[in-house]
Amino acid sequence: MAYEAVTQKAVSIRFACDAFQISETCYRYQHQSEDGNSLIADWLIKLTNEHKDWGFGLCFAYIRNVKGFQFNHKRVYRIYCELALNLRIKPKRRIKRPVPEVLKEPEHTNDIWSLDFMYDQMSDGQSYRLLNVIDDYKREGLAMEADLSLPASRVIRTLNQILEYRLPPNTIRCDNGPEFTSHEFQNWAVQKGIRIEYIQPGKP
Structure with a gap:
């Protein structure tokens, strides 16, 4: 109607837009x-x-x-x-990974221990962690520690409890988690004469 008013009645575009309450942008819009x-x-x-x-x-x-x-x-x-x-x-x-290294097989008991964490949830949704310690020679489970938080100090405490009745291993195999790469854990291993063998990222 505004277009007809401009073309047939010779009124200005502004006047026609004000009269019909539309914007000039709407009036000048051309369908694409x-x-x-x-x-x-x-x-x-x-x-x-x-x-x-x-x-x-x-x-x-x-x-x-x-x-x-x-x-x-x-x-x-x-x-x-x-x-x-x-x-x-x-x-x-x-992620492109290098060729995986072949893991050394243990030759006797207490040669290599493996440490790893597992995660789970309780019925109320609260997450907790499990620290597993295994003797790789016989696949013997040495400890399973569960708690909401297991920092390096708790890992060391668990290992010390095992060493009360068992000889220390030659090597501890673990991933690159912060608990295992901390100075506290590395210093403890040096004091016990234990070598830490970190696995490649992405290799369980």
């Missing part, structure tokens, strides 16, 4: 052709197929900055969602 939507969709599908880890931001930046298309951000995102590209599952990045 849907022809560009298929072009946007083609580029989005092409980019997401070639670059599995690209999200909307990188796709839009490529379309605008590299290809030079001046499509509106909201328009491109609407088509991106209509194609369900926002629901894609991004592939997990696999």
Whole structure:
């Protein structure tokens, strides 16, 4: 109606917009052709197929900055969602690891002990930790310590309790957790004449 008033009654655009209570932006808006939507969709599908880890931001930046298309951000995102590209599952990045080292097999009792933590939850949702100590030669469980927190001092206390009735091992095999890499634990091992063998990251 505002357009008819301007073209047929020769009134100003501002007057017509005020009379019909619309903004001048709304009056001057020109419907964009849907022809560009298929072009946007083609580029989005092409980019997401070639670059599995690209999200909307990188796709839009490529379309605008590299290809030079001046499509509106909201328009491109609407088509991106209509194609369900926002629901894609991004592939997990696999960490490249070196060739795993062959673990030394124990030759006798008390040759190698293995230390490792396990995690679980109680019925109320409270998490707790389990420290397992195993003699690798016979796969004998030497201790299982459970608590909400097991710092290096608790690990040392558990090992000292085992050493009250058993000879110390030549080697303790463990992961690179903070309890095992702490100075407190390393100094204790030196005092006992025990060598610490850290396994490679990602190798149980």
